[in-house]
Amino acid sequence: MSVFTAKSSLKIQRSWGEKLADIIIYTVLILLLVAILLPFYNMLLISFAKYEDIVQTKLYLYPKSLDFSNYRRAFEAENFANSFGLSVFVTITGTALGLLMQSTAAYCLSRPHMPFRRFFFYLILFTMFFGAGLIPWYTVMLALGFKDSIWVMIIPQAVNAYNIILLRNYFRSIPGELIESAKIDGAGELRTMFQIVLPVSLPILATVALFIAVGRWNEWYSAMIFIQDPKKIPLQLFLRRMIVDATSDLGNDMKNAMRDANIKIHGRSLQMAAVTITTVPILLVYPFLQRYFTTGIMIGAVKA
Amino acid sequence: MSNSPLMAKRSVGERFRHALVHAWRNRTLLLMFLPILIFYLLFSYAPMFNPRTGGILMAFKKSRLNQPFSSWDWVGLQYFRMLFSKPDFWVAMKNTLLLSFLRLLVEFPVPIILALLLNEVRVSKAKRVFQTVYTFPHFLSWVLVVGIMKDLLQMDGILNGIKVMLGGEAFNFLANGSRASNYAMLIISSMLKGMGWSAIIYLSTIAGIDPTLYEAAAIDGATRFQRMQYITWPSIKPTVIILLILAVGGILDGSFDQIFNLVNGINRNVIETIDVYIYRYAFQQSINQSFSAASGLFKSVVSFAMLITANIITRRLSDDGEAAF
Numbered sequence: 356m357s358v359f360t361a362k363s364s365l366k367i368q369r370s371w372g373e374k375l376a377d378i379i380i381y382t383v384l385i386l387l388l389v390a391i392l393l394p395f396y397n398m399l400l401i402s403f404a405k406y407e408d409i410v411q412t413k414l415y416l417y418p419k420s421l422d423f424s425n426y427r428r429a430f431e432a433e434n435f436a437n438s439f440g441l442s443v444f445v446t447i448t449g450t451a452l453g454l455l456m457q458s459t460a461a462y463c464l465s466r467p468h469m470p471f472r473r474f475f476f477y478l479i480l481f482t483m484f485f486g487a488g489l490i491p492w493y494t495v496m497l498a499l500g501f502k503d504s505i506w507v508m509i510i511p512q513a514v515n516a517y518n519i520i521l522l523r524n525y526f527r528s529i530p531g532e533l534i535e536s537a538k539i540d541g542a543g544e545l546r547t548m549f550q551i552v553l554p555v556s557l558p559i560l561a562t563v564a565l566f567i568a569v570g571r572w573n574e575w576y577s578a579m580i581f582i583q584d585p586k587k588i589p590l591q592l593f594l595r596r597m598i599v600d601a602t603s604d605l606g607n608d609m610k611n612a613m614r615d616a617n618i619k620i621h622g623r624s625l626q627m628a629a630v631t632i633t634t635v636p637i638l639l640v641y642p643f644l645q646r647y648f649t650t651g652i653m654i655g656a657v658k659a
Numbered sequence: 660m661s662n663s664p665l666m667a668k669r670s671v672g673e674r675f676r677h678a679l680v681h682a683w684r685n686r687t688l689l690l691m692f693l694p695i696l697i698f699y700l701l702f703s704y705a706p707m708f709n710p711r712t713g714g715i716l717m718a719f720k721k722s723r724l725n726q727p728f729s730s731w732d733w734v735g736l737q738y739f740r741m742l743f744s745k746p747d748f749w750v751a752m753k754n755t756l757l758l759s760f761l762r763l764l765v766e767f768p769v770p771i772i773l774a775l776l777l778n779e780v781r782v783s784k785a786k787r788v789f790q791t792v793y794t795f796p797h798f799l800s801w802v803l804v805v806g807i808m809k810d811l812l813q814m815d816g817i818l819n820g821i822k823v824m825l826g827g828e829a830f831n832f833l834a835n836g837s838r839a840s841n842y843a844m845l846i847i848s849s850m851l852k853g854m855g856w857s858a859i860i861y862l863s864t865i866a867g868i869d870p871t872l873y874e875a876a877a878i879d880g881a882t883r884f885q886r887m888q889y890i891t892w893p894s895i896k897p898t899v900i901i902l903l904i905l906a907v908g909g910i911l912d913g914s915f916d917q918i919f920n921l922v923n924g925i926n927r928n929v930i931e932t933i934d935v936y937i938y939r940y941a942f943q944q945s946i947n948q949s950f951s952a953a954s955g956l957f958k959s960v961v962s963f964a965m966l967i968t969a970n971i972i973t974r975r976l977s978d979d980g981e982a983a984f
Contacts, residue, residue: 376883380776387773388792391851394807397817401810414820460695463688470682470689478699484908485963487706487715488955489941490948494712495705511702514695544687573800576916580942591802598806599920623810630806637798644798645791 398634402426402627409623425628434585435593435629441505442572442590446636449509449571454564456513458556461522462548483516496581507581508574508589518563525559526552558647565644572636590633598626718953731949738953748954750928751936758932759910761842766850767906770857771899775887777858778865790862793855801916804852808921809833812844834925841930849917860902864895904973908966911958933958 400418401409408419430436463469464476486492501507529552537551553560575591582588588596682689708714713728718738720731742748773793780786796804811818812832819829832844868890876886913932922930931939937958941951 373883376779380779384776384780384789387851387854388789391792391796394811397811398807409815414824415817456695456698459691463692463695466685466688468681468685468688469692470678470685475692475696478696482699482703484966485707486703486955486959488952488959489937490951490955491709491712491714491717492702492706493941494717494948495701495709498712499701511698514698514702544685544691548691569798573798573802575800575802591800594806595802595920598809599802623815626806627810630803633803634799638795641791641795641798645794 395634398627398630401623402631404624406624422624425624426632428625429628429632432625432629434588435590437586438588438590438593439632441587442574445505445508445574445589446568446571449512449574450564450568452509452513453515453518453567453571454560457515457518457563457567458522458553458560459548460514460519461526462544462552464519464523465526465552466544479514479516479519493580501581503582503584503587505582505587507577508571511577512567512570512574515567518566522556522559522563525556529555561643561647565640565647568640569637569644594629594633597629713952715952715956717949718956720949722948734949738950739957741950742954742957747931748936751931751933754930755911755913755932757838758842758845758913758930761846762849762914763906763910765846766853766857767903769850770854771861771895773854774858774861774865774895775891777862778891779883779887790855794859795855796852797856799852801920804848805917805920808844808848833921834923836925836929838929841926845914845917845921845930849914857902860898861895864898865891868894900973904966904969907969908962910965911962 400415402425403418403421403423404415404425405420405422409415412419430439460479464472464479466472469475496507496511501511533555534547534551537547542550573591574589575595578587578589578592579595582592705712706714711728713720713731717728719733719735720728721734721737723731777786777789780789810816813819814829814831818832823829830840832840835841872890873886876890881889911933913934915932915934915938918930918932918935919938922935933954937951937954940947940954
């Protein structure tokens with residue numbers, strides 16, 4: 356009897372502790388969730404707001420009206436649609452080229468009989484930890500003719516050490532018998548890669564393809580350095596010019612005041628509409644991205 | 660293999676011949692690899708070593724605009740001395756080290772804690788929702804995130820609106836010289852942006868733990884916290900060590916994208932890091948190529964040395980020779 360009560364009271368006590376732990380865990384996780392979601396809520400809220408509403412309402416927390424004109428104005432802004440199209444092109448071309456180059460590199464490095472395998476591997480690995488620096492890189496890129504060329508956002512990024520290692524580790528986990536049987540059937544390296552190795556590596560290929568695609572969509576840095584022609588700038592750089600350059604301190608009160616007066620009228624909502632438009636493509640591919648990356652990374656990242 | 664010097668000598672020659680035969684037999688693989696090799700030579704190694712443009716040797720010569728590299732004069736370490744004598748370099752250095760130290764302190768442990776907390780969520784639907792939201796911001800560019808931040812934090816923004824409503828005064832978060840305010844902004848924003856992504860690697864390690872370990876521990880009466888302490892933590896520790904080494908090696912990488920998009924004339928003194936400094940001298944401040952090359956090379960060499968040192972130290976400290984590479 357006494358044993359029974361002792362045991363049950365212990366159980367109640369423990370489940371109370373468990374409950375308290377659960378409450379703390381969920382509170383922390385929900386607070387973080389809200390902290391991430393609120394900025395996006397604010398982004399949508401402002402992008403659909405009328406200028407009068409933002410100005411007249413002290414604290415604009417919920418939509419008073421839905422105004423789609425900011426989105427229309429964003430697309431009508433000079434070169435916005437152009438930049439959008441260019442970013443789509445860079446993303447598609449860059450992903451196709453990058454995936455082909457990186458999976459070929461990884462396939463070669465995963466084959467046990469690849470000549471100079473270790474040497475090539477370290478050649479690639481080294482670039483992850485040591486770079487020439489901005490100016491030596493810049494001069495070489497100029498010499499290669501990348502000034503004012505949209506290919507600066509596609510070609511130099513077609514190889515990526517991190518992705519190659521991820522792919523190589525996955526390819527190495529494929530059972531050797533599978534590849535050897537192809538060899539016996541007389542398949543060459545190219546056929547082995549395209550007909551045996553790649554078809555069984557879809558999760559990692561999808562992961563890497565989406566990494567590359569997101570990276571290309573987010574590209575602005577090389578465009579900022581090499582591209583002057585406003586018709587050739589990607590969406591992210593357009594956005595940067597619209598937001599960062601437009602609100603940073605110009606170091607001149609007169610200039611600042613003029614610029615502020617200019618953008619105040621429809622600035623905030625237009626900016627947030629442009630930001631929303633840029634976010635949407637990522638939001639669209641994200642579910643696919645998420646389905647694959649956990650398994651892809653788990654297998655790919657076992658050992659660098 | 661062999662002790663006889665004669666045999667060793669022959670085996671070297673033999674090995675060389677073998678390597679050539681082996682390479683010839685596998686020439687398809689080498690041919691497939693050729694484009695990748697060319698890419699790495701062009702975009703990674705040509706910038707380092709290139710007799711025509713100078714590569715990293717630029718830092719040791721005095722640049723002359725529009726003149727070939729071969730006509731530049733050797734000046735030794737002059738530009739490094741110039742770099743070390745510049746007060747704004749030391750300001751950037753101090754900012755970089757301070758920020759990286761704070762990031763190691765806050766941004767490094769947060770994903771680990773997050774993974775441990777997420778692992779305790781047993782409702783799989785809730786877990787998925789949390790993970791989906793936490794990971795999403797990683798895939799957005801800093802340009803975009805800074806765009807969202809600027810709207811939130813500006814004088815008429817929602818944060819100042821709440822502050823004023825609570826009886827405070829509006830504060831210009833985006834343009835002020837306060838170290839505390841700026842660092843809080845930088846660390847909170849990159850923590851929220853990156854923690855979900857960084858937690859994935861820990862979560863996938865945890866997912867690989869044999870579940871019978873937990874069951875056995877539960878039968879033995881281990882509390883939730885004890886299970887975390889004695890099962891979960893030891894299994895993610897090797898991953899933590901590797902990532903810590905990489906984080907220490909990257910201490911001079913001051914999150915360029917984030918800071919470059921937030922820096923302005925007013926907060927420059929407290930948030931400009933080495934990367935942004937190098938960029939400023941390369942493209943905005945002057946056209947002294949040698950000086951820019953020297954500052955870039957200084958950063959590359961120091962980071963590389965730090966990474967190697969961190970790796971050696973970890974290998975010494977850990978009993979089973981565990982290290983990143």
